[in-house]
Amino acid sequence: MNANSPAPVAASELAAQVARLVQSTPAYDLHTHLYDPAFGELLLWGIDDLLVYHYLIAESLRQTSLPFADFWRLPKTGQADLVWDALFVRHSPLSEACRGVLTTLHALGLDVRRRDLPALRQWFAQRNLDRHITECMELAGVRRICMTNSPFDPLERPVWERGFQRDERFAAALRIDPLLLAWPETAAQLREWGYAVGNGELDDRAFSAVRRFLADWSRKIDPQFLMVSLPPDFTFPGRSPAAQLLQGAVLPHCRDTGLPFALMPGVRRQVNPLLRMAGDGLGLTDLRALENLCASHPENKFLATVLARENQHELTVLARKFRNLHIFGCWWFLNIPSLIDEITRMRVELLGLSFTPQHSDARILDQLVYKWRHSREIITRVLVDKYSDLARTGWDTTPDEMARDVRNLLGGSFEQFLRQ
Ligand code: FIX
Ligand code: ZN
Numbered sequence: 001m002n003a004n005s006p007a008p009v010a011a012s013e014l015a016a017q018v019a020r021l022v023q024s025t026p027a028y029d030l031h032t033h034l035y036d037p038a039f040g041e042l043l044l045w046g047i048d049d050l051l052v053y054h055y056l057i058a059e060s061l062r063q064t065s066l067p068f069a070d071f072w073r074l075p076k077t078g079q080a081d082l083v084w085d086a087l088f089v090r091h092s093p094l095s096e097a098c099r100g101v102l103t104t105l106h107a108l109g110l111d112v113r114r115r116d117l118p119a120l121r122q123w124f125a126q127r128n129l130d131r132h133i134t135e136c137m138e139l140a141g142v143r144r145i146c147m148t149n150s151p152f153d154p155l156e157r158p159v160w161e162r163g164f165q166r167d168e169r170f171a172a173a174l175r176i177d178p179l180l181l182a183w184p185e186t187a188a189q190l191r192e193w194g195y196a197v198g199n200g201e202l203d204d205r206a207f208s209a210v211r212r213f214l215a216d217w218s219r220k221i222d223p224q225f226l227m228v229s230l231p232p233d234f235t236f237p238g239r240s241p242a243a244q245l246l247q248g249a250v251l252p253h254c255r256d257t258g259l260p261f262a263l264m265p266g267v268r269r270q271v272n273p274l275l276r277m278a279g280d281g282l283g284l285t286d287l288r289a290l291e292n293l294c295a296s297h298p299e300n301k302f303l304a305t306v307l308a309r310e311n312q313h314e315l316t317v318l319a320r321k322f323r324n325l326h327i328f329g330c331w332w333f334l335n336i337p338s339l340i341d342e343i344t345r346m347r348v349e350l351l352g353l354s355f356t357p358q359h360s361d362a363r364i365l366d367q368l369v370y371k372w373r374h375s376r377e378i379i380t381r382v383l384v385d386k387y388s389d390l391a392r393t394g395w396d397t398t399p400d401e402m403a404r405d406v407r408n409l410l411g412g413s414f415e416q417f418l419r420q
Pocket of ligand 2: 032033361
């Protein structure tokens with residue numbers, strides 16, 4: 001080091017220094033199911049919504065013989081009572097989703113030892129939503145929340161159409177699953193909305209109508225990117241409506257606007273429909289589709305997160321090959337400490353800092369707190385190990401360099417990818 005370089009961090013200080021930085025650097029949460037407060041009841045929050053999270057419903061229905069249909073007939077508070085009893089009273093809440101509820105309540109200053117659900121409800125009942133949003137974001141260390149916005153959602157769509165004053169903390173993402181995965185039905189819907197897609201044939205006329213639809217909604221919601229979740233067997237190029245619509249309309253639109261296209265492959269919807277939203281599963285994706293997309297469309301930018309653990313190594317290697325691909329997050333069933341640790345370590349080892357280790361996928365506002373706290377603990381651990389490995393080579397990392405690296409991991413690299 002030359003005489004003007006800032007002092008390196010001493011080995012004994014390293015762990016504390018990294019922990020401080022990871023905890024205090026605000027994150028850009030690039031995929032959630034939260035809403036700008038202007039959407040009213042679509043923004044879920046509070047103890048009952050925390051308890052009826054679909055992750056917990058799947059776990060609790062394993063602990064009861066109640067027929068699924070009877071569970072769905074219960075009001076929200078009745079469902080929450082059942083989840084609380086099955087997962088917190090009759091068993092210890094060891095799963096990640098259960099622990100998450102407790103981390104959140106504890107961080108909000110509530111006494112979880114009392115196991116007093118009515119008292120928790122009372123506490124939430126006197127919360128002011130605006131203050132609660134600010135407090136959850138502060139406790140989670142989140143500076144910006146990206147929503148998931150579907151023009152096909154009958155509850156969401158009218159709010160966009162009426163127009164509202166945007167809350168700058170909430171960014172939009174244009175979600176287009178029905179367009180790509182249910183073409184015949186969606187074509188009928190688009191026709192009804194005045195887009196001349198023809199008779200459902202995937203031809204130039206349909207593509208230009210779809211491009212007009214995407215352009216209108218991109219203007220309306222100002223998204224950071226377009227996005228879709230896909231089944232594991234999605235192929236590209238191909239004759240499926242999804243592959244043709246991507247090629248003929250979605251990717252040209254993304255090129256026109258400079259918006260990335262986010263793919264989330266690996267989900268098998270409704271493996272058990274009786275569980276409703278809790279009934280989705282996963283499968284191993286053929287990542288050749290993503291490889292083909294990145295290779296054949298160098299002018300497009302792709303974001304990707306993939307659901308199966310067994311796909312993670314291949315996905316990370318793919319990101320080494322294509323700089324128009326930015327990988328992010330440990331999605332859904334991967335968002336558990338053991339797998340976040342494994343995946344984040346591997347990604348750092350293969351990519352350095354050019355990826356985004358985590359998004360929350362929060363559906364309930366309060367979940368931001370636990371999802372970010374739990375992930376930050378692991379990101380800290382991985383970074384401490386990696387900087388320590390460097391230190392043993394004689395390479396000292398300065399505090400400023402570390403702060404820059406952490407900023408990149410918690411949203412900076414993603415924002416740079418959006419801009420490039
Ligand atoms: O498709 C998605 O965006 C998934 O994240 C959700 O559909 C899923 O239900 C979820 O909440 C996962 O965390
Ligand atoms: Zn999601």
